[in-house]
Amino acid sequence: MSFDLRFTKGQGTGNDFVLFSDPDGDTELTPTQIAAVCDRRFGVGADGVIRAVRSRNLEAGADALAEDPEATWFMDYWNSDGTVSEMCGNGIRVYVAYLLDQGLAELPPGGTIAIGTRAGVRRVTRATNGFQADLGVWRLDGGEPLVRARALPVARPGLGIDVGNPHVVVALADDSELESLDLGYQPVLDPAPEAGANIEFVVPAEPLVEDGVGRIRMRVHERGSGETLSCGTGAVASALAVRYWAGANAPDDWRVQVPGGVLGVRMHRADDGEHVSLSGPAELVYDGVLSLA
Structure with a gap:
């Protein structure tokens, strides 16, 4: 028996998603159906599915x-x-744009909305050029595993960072190392975390800091999705890692260049610890109907 799924395709710096509305929780897709929807040859094609x-x-x-x-x-x-995934930094911006487009929520410029995720509640603010999501308190987690990647001659140490989902960030020497990576193959972590991790490879810009803003380039292999054009929480983890390595005088504002565009990252203090926010665009591309078995 098949049914029609009404969906919207959206993207944030090239990180793309299929979104659908199910307010009452009646339409729970199976993992097989989700993989079929995301298939770029036989389905809609996306890095993930988001149900409202x-x-x-x-x-x-x-x-x-x-x-x-x-x-x-x-x-x-x-x-x-x-x-299933705990959180998605690009996805939550696109999700809020979808809620507004569907008339499911209202959010004036400068307003903030609370969104539930498996990583906890995240608050998203509407900005002039997109949305900014407060991803909450971050922490070092996962140690410093060795990372092996295809076309990277020698294993490199990474830094484990948790921003609601797990990341390992690896510093590379220059742009040529970053561009030569073959992330069509999953990098190997040693020791391997039980739940896996998103793995980011970063190169600092020259100079690292310009007008008080840190600048880095990043590529990512996402757990459960492979290489993507962008990863919001990965951009956050990468900026946090480079600031950690750079020392006490490093800035709290960062610009992260990913293959799909540029994201902003800002660290700020709160009563419960240091929070980190992600800002960037969110675009709804088209609506459609897909017949699912």
């Missing part, structure tokens, strides 16, 4: 409402291989 569901109608949404009763919408995010 009211928090009260999803088991995972109960924690979001307990944390913040204003988080009435939950971002139910799945990677392109059908595995």
Whole structure:
């Protein structure tokens, strides 16, 4: 038996998603269906699927409402291989743009909306050129595993960082090393984390800091999706790692160049610790209907 899925295709700096509205939580796609939707040859094609569901109608949404009763919408995010993910920095901006487009929420310029995710509640602010998402308190996590990647001659140490989902950031020597990587193959971590990790490879710009803003380039292999044109939480983790390596005088504002564009990262203090925010564009590309078995 098949059914029609009404969807919207969206993207943020080339990180693309299939979004659909299911406020009551009646349409739960299987991992096989999600992988089929995301297939770039036989499906719509995307790095992940996002379901817009009211928090009260999803088991995972109960924690979001307990944390913040204003988080009435939950971002139910799945990677392109059908595995569930805790958070997506580009995805949450596109998700908010989708809620506004569908008339499911209202958000004036400068306004903020609370969104439930499996990493906790995240607050998204509407800006003149897109959206800014407060990704909450970050932490060093996962140690310094060795990272092996195809076309990288020698294994390099990485830095484990958690921003609601796990990352390992690797510093490279120059642009040629970054460009020569073959991220069609999954890099290998030693030791390998049980839940896996997103792996970012970064190169500092020259100079690293210009007009008080740090600048880096990044490529990423996302857990469950492979290489993508952009990873929002990966850009955040990369900026945090380079600031950590650079020392106490490093700036709190960063511009991260990814293959799909440029993202802004800002670190700021709050009562519960240091938060990190991600800013960038969000575009809804087209609507469609897909017949699913």
